[in-house]
Amino acid sequence: MKHTISVLVENQAGVLSKVASLFSRRGFNIDSLAVGETEDPAISRMTIVADGSDYTVEQIEKQLNKVIPVIKVKTLQEGKYISRMLSLFKVSVPADKRAEIMKIAEVMGAKVLDVTKTTITLEFCDTVERTETLQALLEPYGIKEMARTGAIAIEKGSSTVRK
Amino acid sequence: MISGARIMVECLEAEGVNVIFGYPGAAICPFYDALLDSSIRHILVRQEQNAGHAANGYARISGRPGVCVVTSGPGATNLVTAVASAYMDSIPIVAITGQVQSELIGRDVFQEADITGACEPFTKHSYLVKRTEDLPRIIKEAFYIASTGRPGPVLIDVPVDIQTNEIKGYKYPEAVDIIGYKPSLKGNGLQIKRACEAITAAKRPVICAGGGVFSSKAEHALLDFARKADIPVVNTLMGIGVIPSDDRLCLGMLGTHGVKMANEAIQGADLLLLCGARVGDRSMASPNQVAKRTKIIHIDVDPAEIGKNMQANIPIVGDLCSVLSQMYERIEPLEHSEWIEKCRSRSQLDMGEEDEGKYINPKRFMRLLSETAADDAILVADVGQNQIWSANCFKIRNGRFLTSGGMGTMGYSVPASVGAWTAADGRQVIAVCGDGSFQMQMMELGTIRQHGIKNKIIVMNNTKLGMVRELQDKNYGGRHSGVDLSGSPDFNLLAQAYGIPHARIDSMGEARSAINQMLSTDGPFLLECIVSPAEGSFV
Numbered sequence: 001m002k003h004t005i006s007v008l009v010e011n012q013a014g015v016l017s018k019v020a021s022l023f024s025r026r027g028f029n030i031d032s033l034a035v036g037e038t039e040d041p042a043i044s045r046m047t048i049v050a051d052g053s054d055y056t057v058e059q060i061e062k063q064l065n066k067v068i069p070v071i072k073v074k075t076l077q078e079g080k081y082i083s084r085m086l087s088l089f090k091v092s093v094p095a096d097k098r099a100e101i102m103k104i105a106e107v108m109g110a111k112v113l114d115v116t117k118t119t120i121t122l123e124f125c126d127t128v129e130r131t132e133t134l135q136a137l138l139e140p141y142g143i144k145e146m147a148r149t150g151a152i153a154i155e156k157g158s159s160t161v162r163k
Numbered sequence: 164m165i166s167g168a169r170i171m172v173e174c175l176e177a178e179g180v181n182v183i184f185g186y187p188g189a190a191i192c193p194f195y196d197a198l199l200d201s202s203i204r205h206i207l208v209r210q211e212q213n214a215g216h217a218a219n220g221y222a223r224i225s226g227r228p229g230v231c232v233v234t235s236g237p238g239a240t241n242l243v244t245a246v247a248s249a250y251m252d253s254i255p256i257v258a259i260t261g262q263v264q265s266e267l268i269g270r271d272v273f274q275e276a277d278i279t280g281a282c283e284p285f286t287k288h289s290y291l292v293k294r295t296e297d298l299p300r301i302i303k304e305a306f307y308i309a310s311t312g313r314p315g316p317v318l319i320d321v322p323v324d325i326q327t328n329e330i331k332g333y334k335y336p337e338a339v340d341i342i343g344y345k346p347s348l349k350g351n352g353l354q355i356k357r358a359c360e361a362i363t364a365a366k367r368p369v370i371c372a373g374g375g376v377f378s379s380k381a382e383h384a385l386l387d388f389a390r391k392a393d394i395p396v397v398n399t400l401m402g403i404g405v406i407p408s409d410d411r412l413c414l415g416m417l418g419t420h421g422v423k424m425a426n427e428a429i430q431g432a433d434l435l436l437l438c439g440a441r442v443g444d445r446s447m448a449s450p451n452q453v454a455k456r457t458k459i460i461h462i463d464v465d466p467a468e469i470g471k472n473m474q475a476n477i478p479i480v481g482d483l484c485s486v487l488s489q490m491y492e493r494i495e496p497l498e499h500s501e502w503i504e505k506c507r508s509r510s511q512l513d514m515g516e517e518d519e520g521k522y523i524n525p526k527r528f529m530r531l532l533s534e535t536a537a538d539d540a541i542l543v544a545d546v547g548q549n550q551i552w553s554a555n556c557f558k559i560r561n562g563r564f565l566t567s568g569g570m571g572t573m574g575y576s577v578p579a580s581v582g583a584w585t586a587a588d589g590r591q592v593i594a595v596c597g598d599g600s601f602q603m604q605m606m607e608l609g610t611i612r613q614h615g616i617k618n619k620i621i622v623m624n625n626t627k628l629g630m631v632r633e634l635q636d637k638n639y640g641g642r643h644s645g646v647d648l649s650g651s652p653d654f655n656l657l658a659q660a661y662g663i664p665h666a667r668i669d670s671m672g673e674a675r676s677a678i679n680q681m682l683s684t685d686g687p688f689l690l691e692c693i694v695s696p697a698e699g700s701f702v
Binding site: 014021055063065067068069070 | 291467
């Protein structure tokens with residue numbers, strides 16, 4: 001089962017490698033990891049999507065908490081958070097199919113960034129699930145290249161990870 | 164103006180460090196230069212790994228972090244095994260490594276190694292110092308992190324220019340404030356209440372005590388609680404000596420190489436109180452089986468240990484000493500004589516024949532040694548058969564038993580005994596090793612000689628890597644591969660070459676007088692015991 005874990009860390013050199021190496025040496029699999037600054041420049045947030053049983057996730061949380069520059073770890077509850085990832089798709093498309101692709105983009109809410117005689121490049125910012133849907137719709141045309149960020153997430157309502 | 168090196172030395176002094184173990188090199192030379200003007204005693208080991216083990220032995224006896232200092236590159240990488248050993252056994256050491264100049268880092272210059280990277284999986288925390296101004300804070304934090312919560316090794320990698328840089332002045336911080344590091348100490352009151360109720364309701368409770376008892380300095384709290392609640396105690400390898408072995412509550416070591424009395428108590432228990440024990444695979448081969456039929460209460464300062472290897476019904480996170488004291492206050496006196504007698508009636512140790520002719524019986528020898536040694540003697544066992552003979556047959560009363568339990572690092576005992584001796588304040592310190600492990604550390608005879616260390620070394624010589632040989636007998640149809648140690652030097656001649664008194668015995672008839680001679684010698688002593696290659700470790 002997929003879990004989204006929000007990790008607040010001190011913004012200092014080496015933290016990313018400490019966290020990443022912990023995952024590999026404890027045998028935990030990371031689906032994606034995204035890091036960025038928070039409202040407090042001294043603190044960064046890592047959003048980690050990991051696959052594993054409840055036991056694994058509990059262990060991940062506990063082991064992450066032992067990393068000294070890790071301030072707070074929270075596994076976000078299903079249905080209680082908003083998550084987004086950004087993707088760029090470069091799709092092969094002959095001129096006669098261009099309208100079809102643009103229709104798909106419109107329906108899905110993807111943005112056309114670039115068009116050439118043989119390709120079209122789309123930007124899509126949505127959940128992991130919807131991104132996979134768009135990917136499936138584009139696949140028959142031939143995806144030449146795809147780039148994705150890891151998912152980032154924030155809780156619904158007024159609660160925050162910190163408090 | 165004051166140099167980084169000078170600041171390092173002064174900060175160590177401010178931490179109360181009076182001895183460090185190390186081996187210099189170019190990248191740590193500024194520190195070594197500043198050390199000359201300090202009262203800190205430096206013990207020059209003969210290989211960097213041994214500086215780490217010595218700091219480990221020192222920490223375990225003094226109860227304060229041990230300090231080791233080595234140079235960059237190979238000096239630092241040689242230290243890795245010692246850092247990993249300390250990590251696995253939760254021993255507080257502060258390891259300081261020299262590093263190449265800051266601006267050259269990453270260019271693969273002479274003696275450059277990414278040691279914070281290499282040690283990442285084995286350190287509680289590590290620092291690569293970027294500015295001389297940061298040194299006081301980092302050193303303060305390093306000692307704090309190493310010694311609080313679940314103790315462990317902390318590495319400080321200091322580029323040589325950080326050591327030579329001069330700054331205007333500094334103030335050694337009085338306290339630390341690390342936003343993400345606040346170890347919890349007191350146990351949750353509700354959980355303690357639940358635990359005490361469960362213990363009161365139990366018919367056949369057993370305490371399993373691990374190395375965490377020593378980390379938390381909870382020996383007395385444990386004994387007081389066990390006596391008030393009248394619960395027998397089994398110990399892990401790391402927990403040997405938590406309560407005196409002649410106490411009626413002491414059932415001995417559990418696990419693959421443990422004693423029947425302890426293992427059967429675990430099998431028969433209806434409640435298991437885990438105290439600072441992480442349920443390692445050698446202690447409990449199938450923890451889930453035990454958990455199915457037994458109520459588990461797990462006390463540990465590291466929340467990650469609870470539920471890692473065994474599911475707990477009542478987890479209690481907190482400092483063991485404080486939790487046990489809280490439980491002591493709450494629990495009513497209990498009585499389990501019948502259960503304890505039942506546990507104690509299980510089969511006793513099989514010590515083998517009294518006299519096997521031209522060999523030393525290592526089990527009987529260890530028993531004899533413990534009867535002859537001082538009440539508070541410190542025994543440092545190496546890894547292999549010698550470790551198991553020591554663990555099961557040497558009776559710890561008010562002394563300590565040190566060994567590399569988690570990592571199982573051969574070559575631990577002699578350097579660790581050097582460190583232990585420097586902290587032991589005149590107590591007897593005896594290292595026990597095999598002829599295999601001794602040859603991984605015998606260069607330390609030079610350290611012992613040079614620094615006037617008065618430890619005793621026992622070499623159990625069976626001309627084999629006995630533990631592996633035993634494994635090959637058991638699991639590989641007796642096909643012996645790579646375990647023959649013929650070609651070893653004459654260990655007595657070797658001791659003689661270092662000017663260290665020595666003796667060799669090959670019959671039990673000589674054992675008592677040899678032990679007396681060793682213990683009464685004012686100085687180091689090497690006693691070689693000729694053991695049958697066929698001797699096994701199980702008791």
